[in-house]
Amino acid sequence: xxxxxxxxxxxxxxxxxxxxxxxxxxxxxxxxxxxxxxxxxxxxxxxxxxxxxxxxxxxxxxxxxxxxxxxxxxxxxxxxxxxxxxxxxxxxxxxxxxxxxxxxxxxxxxxxxxxxxxxxxxxxxxxxxxxxxxxxxxxxxxxxxxxxxxxxxxxxxxxxxxxxxxxxxxxxxxxxxxxxxxxxxxxxxxxxxxxxxxxxxxxxxxxxxxxxxxxxxxxxxxxxxxxxxxxxxxxxxxxxxxxxxxxxxxxxxxxxxxxxxxxxxxxxxxxxxxxxxxxxxxxxxx
Amino acid sequence: xxxxxxxxxxxxxxxxxxxxxxxxxxxxxxxxxxxxxxxxxxxxxxxxxxxxxxxxxxxxxxxxxxxxxxxxxxxxxxxxxxxxxxxxxxxxxxxxxxxxxxxxxxxxxxxxxxxxxxxxxxxxxxxxxxxxxxxxxxxxxxxxxxxxxxxxxxxxxxxxxxxxxxxxxxxxxxxxxxxxxxxxxxxxxxxxxxxxxxxxxxxxxxxxxxxxxxxxxxxxxxxxxxxxxxxxxxxx
Numbered sequence: 001x002x003x004x005x006x007x008x009x010x011x012x013x014x015x016x017x018x019x020x021x022x023x024x025x026x027x028x029x030x031x032x033x034x035x036x037x038x039x040x041x042x043x044x045x046x047x048x049x050x051x052x053x054x055x056x057x058x059x060x061x062x063x064x065x066x067x068x069x070x071x072x073x074x075x076x077x078x079x080x081x082x083x084x085x086x087x088x089x090x091x092x093x094x095x096x097x098x099x100x101x102x103x104x105x106x107x108x109x110x111x112x113x114x115x116x117x118x119x120x121x122x123x124x125x126x127x128x129x130x131x132x133x134x135x136x137x138x139x140x141x142x143x144x145x146x147x148x149x150x151x152x153x154x155x156x157x158x159x160x161x162x163x164x165x166x167x168x169x170x171x172x173x174x175x176x177x178x179x180x181x182x183x184x185x186x187x188x189x190x191x192x193x194x195x196x197x198x199x200x201x202x203x204x205x206x207x208x209x210x211x212x213x214x215x216x217x218x219x220x221x222x223x224x225x226x227x228x229x230x231x232x233x234x235x236x237x238x239x240x241x242x243x244x245x246x247x248x249x250x251x252x253x254x255x256x257x258x259x260x261x262x263x264x265x266x267x268x269x270x271x272x273x274x275x276x277x278x279x280x281x282x283x284x285x286x
Numbered sequence: 287x288x289x290x291x292x293x294x295x296x297x298x299x300x301x302x303x304x305x306x307x308x309x310x311x312x313x314x315x316x317x318x319x320x321x322x323x324x325x326x327x328x329x330x331x332x333x334x335x336x337x338x339x340x341x342x343x344x345x346x347x348x349x350x351x352x353x354x355x356x357x358x359x360x361x362x363x364x365x366x367x368x369x370x371x372x373x374x375x376x377x378x379x380x381x382x383x384x385x386x387x388x389x390x391x392x393x394x395x396x397x398x399x400x401x402x403x404x405x406x407x408x409x410x411x412x413x414x415x416x417x418x419x420x421x422x423x424x425x426x427x428x429x430x431x432x433x434x435x436x437x438x439x440x441x442x443x444x445x446x447x448x449x450x451x452x453x454x455x456x457x458x459x460x461x462x463x464x465x466x467x468x469x470x471x472x473x474x475x476x477x478x479x480x481x482x483x484x485x486x487x488x489x490x491x492x493x494x495x496x497x498x499x500x501x502x503x504x505x506x507x508x509x510x511x512x513x514x515x516x517x518x519x520x521x522x
Binding site (some may be wrong): 050092095096099100109194196197199201202203205206209210212213214216217218220221222225 | 287307311314318322325326329330335339340342343344347350351354355358359362404413428438440441445446448449450453505
């Protein structure tokens with residue numbers, strides 16, 4: 001009965017390991033941390049000075065545009081750029097910002113194989129996707145909404161009609177949100193498919209850049225109907241089409257009677273992108 | 287030129303399924319040229335399709351992705367150290383990278399340009415466009431390789447150059463056209479294809495000399511920077 005003897009002689013030593021029985025932070029806390037970290041990373045906060053240069057240049061340029069608008073308005077001059085025009089004027093800058101930041105948020109996690117670590121914690125896949133997406137969209141929105149607020153403050157205190165300005169500002173915020181959601185979801189989806197930041201940034205830029213001339217060609221060649229439908233295919237023009245439908249001041253885009261279709265595409269495109277993102281993150285690897 | 291480095295670079299570019307990334311854009315170009323030729327006259331769609339999609343988008347974007355990937359991704363990963371510690375002159379390293387970037391970009395861009403040109407207006411236009419894009423591919427590749435040694439964010443700087451400098455400024459301010467590779471390609475295509483469908487704004491001499499200058503400067507700069515390259519990692 002040597003086995004029994006071994007059992008009787010063996011002892012489990014208590015070397016003082018203890019279970020953690022303090023309060024545990026919730027899953028929501030983890031997701032919130034991921035969101036806050038993503039938002040800070042978008043602006044280079046908490047990173048080296050080099051990482052801060054670029055986002056703050058973009059913020060500086062958009063603010064400079066807003067400042068010029070505010071000054072011209074204060075001098076009593078007329079500007080072509082209202083609250084709702086600012087997102088379109090800055091759309092290229094926002095695209096470059098997203099092409100750099102979206103890979104920063106998701107491609108690095110892929111490259112460094114961090115996803116298994118995240119998902120072995122209470123953070124779920126849905127939490128991860130929504131936190132990263134939220135950080136990106138909010139960052140893009142802030143870049144647009146901040147300068148809009150700057151124009152508002154300058155105008156409202158400059159003695160303009162306060163309520164009218166406020167209404168315009170809210171319209172501007174809505175346009176900024178539209179751009180942020182549309183651009184953000186598409187960019188994050190593309191970035192989540194590439195583990196190299198350079199490839200991801202190039203792919204995002206390629207998708208956006210190719211859409212413009214393609215739409216231009218279709219509009220130049222096609223019939224009246226094609227001219228009214230084609231802008232939907234370009235993320236640059238889709239928000240302007242929706243604006244034309246809702247506010248009727250979209251400027252150069254003629255949506256004809258297809259306004260509701262623009263609205264539907266504007267809702268479906270981000271929804272599909274989020275769905276694809278969730279599907280994509282069911283697998284940890286690429 | 288070092289065959290092993292070139293081979294490794296090419297494999298890094300095409301590894302896994304990354305090469306699939308290069309396919310959609312050329313297909314869109316050919317598709318739009320075909321759509322245009324079946325719907326309208328060459329005068330209407332030639333410049334928007336060949337100039338707007340082909341020269342202004344497909345060429346720089348492909349060159350940007352490929353040009354920054356050949357050297358930039360190796361610097362990112364830190365594997366460039368393995369090449370730098372071998373007894374190979376720096377200029378040979380840069381030359382190998384340049385040859386691969388140039389070759390891949392040319393194949394991805396010139397072939398669809400050739401087809402799109404033929405669909406639009408026949409062989410002459412196709413060949414002219416293909417040759418001009420090859421020159422552009424060389425200049426862009428050299429520029430983007432130099433950028434990937436000069437800065438840790440080559441794609442960012444490259445995008446700024448392509449979108450802001452060539453895209454926005456060159457359309458508004460004529461002075462910047464002299465430093466825009468896109469304008470050289472348009473001029474060269476105009477000259478070689480001998481067509482009025484695509485009209486260049488800079489003279490053919492300027493286009494030719496400046497393309498050579500871009501290529502030579504990019505090559506020398508990359509070589510020089512690689513000589514005193516700091517391998518210290520940074521994760522900003």
